[in-house]
Each structure stands twice: as C-alpha cells, then as structure tokens.
Amino acid sequence: MAHQISSAQNPLIKTLKSLHLKKGRAETGLFLAEGARLALEAAELDAWPEMLLFSPAALERPRVRDLIKEADARRVRTIETTQTVLGQIAKRDNPQTVIGAYRQRLAPLEALDGALLVALDGIRDPGNLGTIIRTADSVGAGGVILVGETCDPFSVEAVRATMGSLFAVKLARASFEDLVRFKQARGASLVGASLKGERLAQETPLPERVIVFMGNEQSGLNEDMEAACDRLVKLPMRGRADSLNLAVATAVMLYDIWRRRDYDGARA
Amino acid sequence: MAHQISSAQNPLIKTLKSLHLKKGRAETGLFLAEGARLALEAAELDAWPEMLLFSPAALERPRVRDLIKEADARRVRTIETTQTVLGQIAKRDNPQTVIGAYRQRLAPLEALDGALLVALDGIRDPGNLGTIIRTADSVGAGGVILVGETCDPFSVEAVRATMGSLFAVKLARASFEDLVRFKQARGASLVGASLKGERLAQETPLPERVIVFMGNEQSGLNEDMEAACDRLVKLPMRGRADSLNLAVATAVMLYDIWRRRDYDGARA
Numbered sequence: 001m002a003h004q005i006s007s008a009q010n011p012l013i014k015t016l017k018s019l020h021l022k023k024g025r026a027e028t029g030l031f032l033a034e035g036a037r038l039a040l041e042a043a044e045l046d047a048w049p050e051m052l053l054f055s056p057a058a059l060e061r062p063r064v065r066d067l068i069k070e071a072d073a074r075r076v077r078t079i080e081t082t083q084t085v086l087g088q089i090a091k092r093d094n095p096q097t098v099i100g101a102y103r104q105r106l107a108p109l110e111a112l113d114g115a116l117l118v119a120l121d122g123i124r125d126p127g128n129l130g131t132i133i134r135t136a137d138s139v140g141a142g143g144v145i146l147v148g149e150t151c152d153p154f155s156v157e158a159v160r161a162t163m164g165s166l167f168a169v170k171l172a173r174a175s176f177e178d179l180v181r182f183k184q185a186r187g188a189s190l191v192g193a194s195l196k197g198e199r200l201a202q203e204t205p206l207p208e209r210v211i212v213f214m215g216n217e218q219s220g221l222n223e224d225m226e227a228a229c230d231r232l233v234k235l236p237m238r239g240r241a242d243s244l245n246l247a248v249a250t251a252v253m254l255y256d257i258w259r260r261r262d263y264d265g266a267r268a
Numbered sequence: 269m270a271h272q273i274s275s276a277q278n279p280l281i282k283t284l285k286s287l288h289l290k291k292g293r294a295e296t297g298l299f300l301a302e303g304a305r306l307a308l309e310a311a312e313l314d315a316w317p318e319m320l321l322f323s324p325a326a327l328e329r330p331r332v333r334d335l336i337k338e339a340d341a342r343r344v345r346t347i348e349t350t351q352t353v354l355g356q357i358a359k360r361d362n363p364q365t366v367i368g369a370y371r372q373r374l375a376p377l378e379a380l381d382g383a384l385l386v387a388l389d390g391i392r393d394p395g396n397l398g399t400i401i402r403t404a405d406s407v408g409a410g411g412v413i414l415v416g417e418t419c420d421p422f423s424v425e426a427v428r429a430t431m432g433s434l435f436a437v438k439l440a441r442a443s444f445e446d447l448v449r450f451k452q453a454r455g456a457s458l459v460g461a462s463l464k465g466e467r468l469a470q471e472t473p474l475p476e477r478v479i480v481f482m483g484n485e486q487s488g489l490n491e492d493m494e495a496a497c498d499r500l501v502k503l504p505m506r507g508r509a510d511s512l513n514l515a516v517a518t519a520v521m522l523y524d525i526w527r528r529r530d531y532d533g534a535r536a
Contacts, residue, residue: 131516140506140507161513236407243431244403245402247516248516255503263506
C-alpha cells in the first residue's frame with residue numbers, strides 16, 4: 001500500500017529534492033526520472049525505482065495503476081502525494097504525475113560489448129550527454145563510455161534528455177588509459193572526431209568493432225587522444241560554421257557508420 | 269565614444285533585460301547576442317548591433333577594442349558597463365564581456381534559395397531550433413523556414429544554441445500553404461521525416477532542389493503535411509528507442525542528403 005505524504009517538509013521529500021544536486025545524488029546513490037512513460041519503460045527493462053511517487057491524477061490511467069500495484073508487490077516504496085509536492089521535487093511548474101527515484105547504475109567497462117560503442121571525453125553539457133545516450137540507444141550501440149571529467153549522466157537535465165534511454169544503454173566510466181587498454185583487448189578500432197581527420201564517408205572499409213570517440217564541446221579531443229585513435233574523421237562543413245553541436249556531430253558519425261553496415265538490426 | 273552606465277536601474281538596461289521575454293522582443297524588435305566572438309563574426313557578415321555593451325575586461329583584447337571603435341564609427345550605441353550589469357542582462361552568473369542587441373531580421377520566403385532548405389513545423393524547444401539553424405549553416409543550406417507556431421528564433425536560448433549561425437542563415441516565417449506554393453513554384457521536392465516513410469539512404473536519386481521538412485517534437489508532421497510531401501523518409505531505429513531528438517534527426521537527414529551530393533562545397 002502506498003504511503004501518503006503531503007508536506008514538502010517531510011524528510012523523504014527533502015531527500016528527493018536534493019537529487020537535483022550532485023551532492024544529493026552522491027550521498028544517496030539515487031537519481032530522479034520523471035513521468036509515467038519513463039517508469040513504464042523502465043519496468044519493461046526490469047528497472048524498478050527505490051521510491052515511486054505519484055499524484056491521485058496518475059491513478060486515472062489503468063496502466064499506471066497496475067505499475068504502482070506491481071511496484072508495491074516488489075517492495076518499492078510507493079508514495080501518494082500532491083502535484084504541488086511533485087512540482088517541488090521536479091522544480092517545474094507543470095510536473096509529471098509520476099516521479100521515480102532510481103538507483104544509479106554504472107557497468108564495469110568490461111561489460112560493454114558490441115560492434116559499436118561511444119566514448120566521450122570531458123563532456124560538459126548534460127543535455128548533450130543525455131541526447132547522445134538517446135542516439136546511442138537508437139543505433140543499437142553497446143554502451144557509452146564516459147572518459148575523464150564528463151558530466152553526470154544522472155543529473156535531472158541529462159536524464160530528461162535521454163528520454164528513457166538511460167535505462168536501456170549501458171554506461172561505464174573509464175580513464176583514458178583504461179579506454180586504450182579496453183579497445184586493444186577487444187581489437188576494436190578507435191575512431192575519433194577531429195578537424196585533422198579524413199573526411200567522413202570516405203568509403204574505406206570499417207573494422208568489425210568500432211568505438212566512436214568524441215571530445216569536449218569547446219576543445220575536442222586532445223593530442224594524446226588523437227594519437228591513440230586508429231582513425232580520425234572530420235565532419236564536412238560549409239560556409240561560415242566551424243563546428244556542430246556535439247550531440248549532432250556524434251549522431252552524424254554514428255548514423256554514417258551504421259549506414260555502412262546497411263542499418264543492420266534496424267526495426268522494419 | 270562609449271557611454272558609461274553602471275546602474276541596473278537605467279531604462280536602457282531595463283529594456284535589454286526585457287529581451288528575455290517575447291513581449292520585450294516584440295516591442296523593441298531587438299534580440300540579445302552574447303559574447304565577443306559572436307559580435308566579431310556578426311561584424312564579418314556586416315551585421316551590426318543597435319547597442320553594444322561591454323565591460324572594461326573586454327577592452328584588453330585588441331580585436332574587441334577595434335570592433336568597438338568601428339561600431340562607434342558606424343553609430344552603434346556603444347556602452348561601457350560592469351560585469352554585474354552584464355550578468356543581469358544575460359541572467360547568468362558568469363556573463364560574457366560583450367553583449368550586443370541586434371535587430372531581428374526575417375527574410376521574405378521568396379528570398380530563400382539554394383539546393384537545400386529546411387522547413388520546421390511547430391518546433392517547441394528553442395535549443396532544438398537554434399541547434400538546427402547551426403546545422404543548416406554547417407551544411408550550407410539556403411535558409412530555414414519556420415512554419416506555423418514554431419518557437420522564437422530570437423529568444424536568448426535559441427540564439428545561444430545557434431552559436432552565431434543566426435547571422436549567417438536566412439530565416440523566413442511561412443504558413444503551411446505558403447510553403448506548398450513556394451516549393452511548387454521552385455520545383456523543389458519536399459522531403460518529410462515520418463515513421464511512414466521509406467528508410468533513409470535508399471539510394472533513389474535526389475532531385476536538384478530539396479526542402480527537408482521536420483515536424484513538432486512530440487507529434488511530427490500532421491497528415492496534411494505528410495500528404496503534401498513528395499517523399500517521406502524514416503530514420504532507422506534499433507532497440508528500445510522510438511525517436512531521436514529533433515535536432516539530431518534533422519542533422520542526420522541533412523548530412524545524408526549532402527553526402528549524396530558528395531559534400532559539394534565543403535571546406536577542405
């Protein structure tokens with residue numbers, strides 16, 4: 001049975017509000033995911049929250065009622081509260097009717113597998129990171145490797161941008177040295193985006209396993225990283241523009257590689 | 269000679285702060301562009317602001333000093349102020365040292381030309397819109413057509429996301445009916461993104477002039493719009509994901525079309 005909480009002063013609500021801050025996420029190991037759709041999709045992937053909050057409005061949808069019932073049965077802490085409290089947790093005027101607090105999960109680097117992986121160094125914008133995770137999911141990448149000081153994939157902004165793909169894509173953190181050892185052990189080809197590279201879609205054959213490596217928004221990959229790449233690729237540019245948004249550049253790289261594989265595995 | 273203003277209560281500063289709101293932008297016809305780099309790039313494209321604000325720190329860079337001098341000569345209202353005031357105008361803790369207030373310029377639809385154009389219906393997220401304008405610039409598109417209730421390209425968030433491409437890309441507003449008349453008059457092919465489409469990169473030949481047509485973030489193109497397209501294209505998807513971020517999807521479409529044209533006009 002769901003507990004009822006209507007006071008924003010409740011310690012549990014305070015904890016949930018703290019998940020907007022890195023400190024709160026570090027202390028609890030939790031993150032916020034907003035919306036019934038996300039909670040339903042997560043459940044399909046067998047990802048259950050530690051806490052599931054909802055307003056009475058959420059109970060009008062049979063699928064959400066069933067979800068809450070199943071969450072109860074799985075000993076998830078289910079909490080009925082008000083839209084006002086949900087708004088305070090989400091820091092939004094029009095919050096979703098369901099918010100889950102999930103345990104942060106990173107995979108060990110060795111658990112990542114597949115013909116296509118993404119590695120990101122020093123990404124600063126959580127919206128970019130979340131969008132890249134969403135794109136990685138769309139092309140069926142085997143995971144996303146966060147190198148160096150890449151921002152937190154569990155921040156509210158990053159989670160929002162993933163649109164649920166956070167639950168479907170394996171994430172690992174690794175040092176640059178770990179990444180190089182990993183790609184060597186796997187026999188994977190590290191393909192970096194760089195202005196020094198050959199032009200995208202030079203139709204030279206691609207190896208079986210590729211790790212697309214993207215650098216920081218401002219400065220791209222550093223020299224050591226470029227030197228460690230098996231191949232550098234440059235995105236064609238025209239006119240005045242001198243760079244693309246990072247999430248856009250990553251997507252163009254990933255879709256170009258997937259195209260050369262005839263969109264292997266794409267849904268009909 | 270630059271005027272000096274240090275009070276946030278100054279009416280002119282209040283006007284500039286109002287440019288964060290649609291009302292303020294509508295009343296003045298102005299928009300804010302932040303950063304010396306943007307102002308320099310705009311000047312290269314012969315776009316000069318109505319007002320150019322800067323803090324003393326900006327004067328340490330010779331190129332910025334020259335810019336301000338030239339702006340003065342062109343009767344731009346140049347204003348020296350404090351970082352605090354700039355922060356209040358930008359609504360940022362660490363504002364740039366230069367902020368320009370530029371006149372909003374839309375082109376008439378008929379002024380848009382070229383082998384590749386982008387049309388957007390009902391886009392809601394200014395970050396997406398700005399990112400699409402940036403990508404359109406990168407692929408040398410002849411302009412971006414804003415159909416229906418597409419959000420304001422002159423909002424601070426959209427301008428930030430364009431990274432200066434707002435000054436380089438022609439923008440026009442048009443009704444859906446205008447868009448259809450325009451594409452017929454030009455003999456252009458309207459290529460819409462749709463789940464009902466053929467898969468991207470079916471290598472059927474592309475017509476000489478293409479307008480890529482993208483719908484709203486939630487619902488895509490409506491049925492009338494799909495019916496008006498000469499061709500519908502679906503982006504391949506794998507796994508759990510059921511859609512891409514709109515700016516990402518637009519970029520994948522644009523780069524695929526440009527690839528089939530051998531990246532014609534790309535910089536070396």
